[in-house]
Amino acid sequence: MTHKHQALLFLPDALFDAxxxxxxxxxxxxxxxxxxxxxxxxxxxxxxxxxxxxMWHHTASQAYTPSVSNNGRTIxxxxxxxxxxxxLWSFGGGEPLVVxxxxxxxxxxxxxxxxxxxxxxxxxDRRFPGxxxxxxxxxxxxxxxxxxxxxxxIHPGDGTALDPDVWDLQVETAAVxxxxxxxxxxxxxAHQDHTLRKIDQRFAQGAPYTIRKHQSDxxxxxxxPREDDMPSYEELRTDEFDLWSDDNIxxxxxxxxxxSTDRAAFExxxxxxxxxxxxxxxxxxxxxxxxxxx
Ligand SMILES: [Zn+2]
Numbered sequence: 001m002t003h004k005h006q007a008l009l010f011l012p013d014a015l016f017d018a019x020x021x022x023x024x025x026x027x028x029x030x031x032x033x034x035x036x037x038x039x040x041x042x043x044x045x046x047x048x049x050x051x052x053x054x055m056w057h058h059t060a061s062q063a064y065t066p067s068v069s070n071n072g073r074t075i076x077x078x079x080x081x082x083x084x085x086x087x088l089w090s091f092g093g094g095e096p097l098v099v100x101x102x103x104x105x106x107x108x109x110x111x112x113x114x115x116x117x118x119x120x121x122x123x124x125d126r127r128f129p130g131x132x133x134x135x136x137x138x139x140x141x142x143x144x145x146x147x148x149x150x151x152x153x154i155h156p157g158d159g160t161a162l163d164p165d166v167w168d169l170q171v172e173t174a175a176v177x178x179x180x181x182x183x184x185x186x187x188x189x190a191h192q193d194h195t196l197r198k199i200d201q202r203f204a205q206g207a208p209y210t211i212r213k214h215q216s217d218x219x220x221x222x223x224x225p226r227e228d229d230m231p232s233y234e235e236l237r238t239d240e241f242d243l244w245s246d247d248n249i250x251x252x253x254x255x256x257x258x259x260s261t262d263r264a265a266f267e268x269x270x271x272x273x274x275x276x277x278x279x280x281x282x283x284x285x286x287x288x289x290x291x292x293x294x
Contacts, residue, residue: 004029005104007037008077008149014176020169022098023083031102038146040123040135053122053187054177055110056146056211057171058157058200063089066099066152075108077101080170080267081154082163084154088154096165098173109152110144112136113194118147125184131209144194149177153201161204171214175221185218199219 009029015022037049057076065087066079081088083097115137121128136142144150153170155162174188181187190211191198199208206213 003032003047005031005037005047005049007048008100010102010180011100011176014180015173018172018176019173020098020176021095021099024100025066025068027099029103031068031104032075033074033102033104033107035107035146037105040119042144050146050181051105051117051149053149053183053189054174055144055150055189055191055194056201056214057109057150057152057191058155058199058202059152060157061154062091063087064152064154066101068101073108074102074104074106076106076150076152077103078149078151078173080151080166080173081156082166083252090155090166091163096163096169096229098169103148106150107145107146109150110148110191110194111197112141113144115142117174117189117193118142118144122187122189125186127186127215128189128193130190130211132193132196133234134196136195136197148189148194155201155203157200157202158209159202159204167203167205167217171217171221178218179222180247185215185222188215188218190214 012022012024027214036044037051038044039049040052064079064081066076068074077100079088079099079101081090081097081099082092082094083089083099084092084094088097088099089257113136114132114134117130117132119129120126127281151170151173153162153166155166174185177183178187188211191200192202192209193211201210201214202208203210
């Protein structure tokens with residue numbers, strides 16, 4: 001019986017459901033590197049272990065042939081690029097594609113770095129104020145591969161723009177992974193957060209510190225569809241919301257906030273002053289409501 005690291009086996013179904021084009025390299029499910037995913041304390045849980053976050057890289061090349069094991073090494077868990085002539089490319093025609101290469105930990109991409117990024121920020125779902133400024137841990141050293149999902153995006157890393165479709169693929173893939181594990185977008189870090197020795201990722205989209213743009217796009221990608229959870233304009237006009245009898249309307253006039261009785265501005269004021277009913281949806285709600293009225 002083949003033993004499989006379980007943590008990433010959800011990916012084919014989840015990527016399919018998210019309409020993300022992907023391929024599975026033969027053997028990716030059962031790839032063995034001799035160790036397991038470990039928790040933040042370094043404890044392993046056999047084939048049931050889980051990663052703690054996701055680290056994002058560029059390959060520093062224009063093309064790459066992904067493999068489960070390359071000269072005995074598993075470089076990364078996932079590759080993303082433009083599929084053409086049996087390779088993944090950074091530029092040129094082809095199919096933007098996510099390639100699954102290993103369900104178990106890689107043993108190359110992360111390398112040594114700083115443990116505190118994992119323990120103080122990643123597993124706490126806190127923003128790490130990177131890039132890393134400190135030398136790698138020593139005595140003891142800290143190696144990231146058993147802790148992080150490693151994804152290599154095919155790109156020279158020279159600050160030129162990543163293909164927009166590939167950018168979207170990495171954002172959507174990160175969102176699928178983060179949602180599955182219940183992570184915030186802050187669990188997605190750059191190699192240059194982990195270690196001072198590296199500069200990846202580095203694309204025109206946010207270069208030289210691309211991860212911040214990536215993280216903000218992941219956050220948006222994880223939000224539920226807006227139309228589904230936002231009350232419609234008509235719903236807001238129902239008695240439940242008591243739009244027209246609210247004292248705030250008179251307050252607004254008394255305060256001289258409006259030079260006219262422009263209804264849109266008027267209702268914006270109402271929503272703004274009553275938005276505490278809407279809790280965390282407040283800022284987005286106001287913005288959407290106002291744009292709807294306009
Ligand atoms: Zn890297």
